[in-house]
Amino acid sequence: MASSPTLPISNPQSESQPPIATPAFRAFLSRLNATIRHGLSQRRPWSELIDRSSFSRPDTLSEAASRVRKNFSYFRVNYVSLIALSLALSLLTHPFSLLMLLALLAAWVFLYLFRPADQPLVIGGRTFSDRETLGILVVSTIVVIFLTTVGSLLISAMLVGLLIVCTHGAFRVPEDLFLDEQDPANTGFLSFLGGAASSAAAAAAPVVARV
Template sequence: MTNNGAVPTSSHASPMVDLESISRAKRRIKDGLATRRPWKVMFDFHSMGLPHGVSDAFSRIKTNLAYFRSNYAIVVLNVMFFSLIWHPISLIIFAGLVFLWIFLYFLREEPLKIFRLQINDQAVLIGLSVITVASLLLLANATFSIVAALLTGAVLVLIHALVRKTEDLFLDEEAATT
C-alpha cells in the first residue's frame, strides 16, 4: 500500500520537549545544590576564631574551601551579580554566560559533539573560560566592576575560610582528599 508521497502520521505525536532530559537536568541541579551546606552552619559564630599559626591557617582554608565549596560559589556569584546591577548589558551577558556554563558544562552527561567531532570536558572548560573572560572583560565594558567583584568575593571567601574553625565539620572522604 502506498501513501502517494504523504508524510506518515502517528496517533502518538512526540512531544516537543524531551521530558526525560528535563527530569535528568532537575536531578543534577538538585544533586549539585545538595552539596551546599546550611548557612546556619557556615555562619555559626561559636565556630569563629583566629588561627593559632600559619599551618593552622592553611589547614583551615583548605578544609573550609572543600567543605563550603558550593556556598562560596554562591557568595562570589552574588557579589558579581550585585556589582553588575549598574551595568545592565553586562548583567545580561553574565546571565547568558551562566546558562552556557549550566547547560554545556554542569548538566551535560554525554560528551559534547560538534560536527561529528567529540569534545572532551577539559576543552569545554577551557573554551567556556575563554568565552567568559573575553565577553565579560571585552564586550561588557565593566572590566573594573567585574575585577573588583571577583577580588571582593575572593577576599570574603578567604576571610571566612580563615576564621571558621574546622573541628565541628564532618568531611566525607572525597572532600577531604580534594
C-alpha cells in the same frame, strides 16, 4: 450553487523553520536544571556556616591556610554560592554590563551552539560560514570581556567573593566539622560545573564537528 471545498494551505517557509528550542537545547536545559538542583542539595546549613561560637583568630599563616582548605572542602557549595551571589549583585547593580553578557550568551547559544546544521547564518543578505560565525563570536567575546567595563566588573566581583570566602575559612575553626577525606573533590557544586560543561560539549558536538 455549492462552493468547492477549501483545500488546506500550508506555508512551506514556516514549516522549514525549526523551533528555536531545539531538542539539544531542551536537553541541555534539563540537564543544567538537574545538576543545579543536585549541587544545591549538597550545601551545608547556613546556620552552621555563621555559628559565632566557632570563630577564632588563627595563630599562624599556615594554620589559616589549613583552615581555609578544610572549610572549603566542607562548605564548598556554600562558598561557590557566595561567590555567585557576589557576581549576581555586581551585575544587577550594573544593568548595562548584565545586558551585554546576556546578549553575548544568547549569541553563542542561538547562533553557534544550538543552531541547526542545515541552516546557514544569513545577516543582511550575506551568508556566513561556521568558521566566520565562530570568529565573529570569539572577537565579540574578547571585545566585551577585555575592552569594556564588563571584564573589570567580573574580576572585582570575583575577588570580593574570594575575599569573603578566604576570610571566613581562615577564622572558622573546623574542628567541629565532620570531614570525610575520602570524598572526591568533584562532588557537590563542582560536579554541577563539570556536568553542565560536559552537557554543553555533548550538545554542541554536531555543530563543532562541521567546522
